[in-house]
Ligand SMILES: [Zn+2]
């Protein structure tokens with residue numbers, strides 16, 4: 121079968137003679153249909169992520185069940201021919217964090233596409249618990265969005281938006297555009313987006329943003345202050361940059377919240393004044409992966425409450441993965457999908 125193997129930092133090999141993975145008794149074999157390219161894949165490629173090479177990356181994937189292990193419980197309902205979306209994060213279930221219900225901090229966390237082979241291959245071995253069946257009305261391509269959307273749902277849970285609260289989203293890439301839709305569903309008052317790329321700003325407006333600002337043309341803080349008088353209630357940083365993290369903290373009102381959602385470089389540092397956090401009772405927090413949010417993400421895609429088709433900018437086959445990785449970073453692209 122075909123597989124894109126990350127052999128070492130910046131060394132990607134596409135093989136066509138790789139054996140189809142053998143599944144364990146509690147696994148299913150999935151013929152991968154689509155795997156979205158995520159910033160994490162780029163970090164793995166660059167060697168900036170602690171992974172054990174060689175590995176097949178790709179953790180946002182969907183596909184069709186082609187084999188079911190003998191010990192997969194009947195009650196799971198999984199059968200050959202099912203369309204499934206994967207939750208790539210596999211908690212151990214028995215560490216201190218798992219036993220506190222905080223599976224995202226699992227001390228033995230394994231992730232498909234990070235520590236073990238993921239979706240940039242034709243057939244993937246998947247523990248049955250990680251597979252979520254897709255309803256008929258949801259396409260496999262949309263199914264590949266369940267994972268990133270589930271991460272966003274966890275963020276919105278953490279943000280605990282109250283009806284009427286004003287929200288500013290920094291960065292309108294695929295994540296920012298999903299957060300925008302979720303913020304509206306969660307009852308936000310007005311939602312504004314800050315994004316330097318024109319096409320992304322237009323997309324943000326079409327997905328329900330009240331306005332979209334170009335941060336390179338005018339002072340965002342002044343604009344938000346003019347619109348709100350005191351600042352937004354919540355800022356969601358979706359760019360993963362120290363500058364936008366600092367900016368987020370300055371856009372919210374007293375008692376406001378700043379969520380740092382974008383994945384910053386491990387060594388990046390941002391500056392803030394502790395006095396301001398004290399005086400304004402700011403809440404600054406992060407959000408990591410998708411604990412128990414996969415089902416809700418899937419349901420919101422299936423019901424059409426969250427739209428993701430517009431977020432796809434490119435579709436490339438596995439053999440062009442390196443190009444796909446570069447594309448996903450380039451201006452003018454949104455979600456790059458790989459498969460086939
Ligand atoms: Zn991802």
Ligand SMILES: [Zn+2]
Nearest residue numbers: 212215218226
């Ligand atoms: Zn654990």
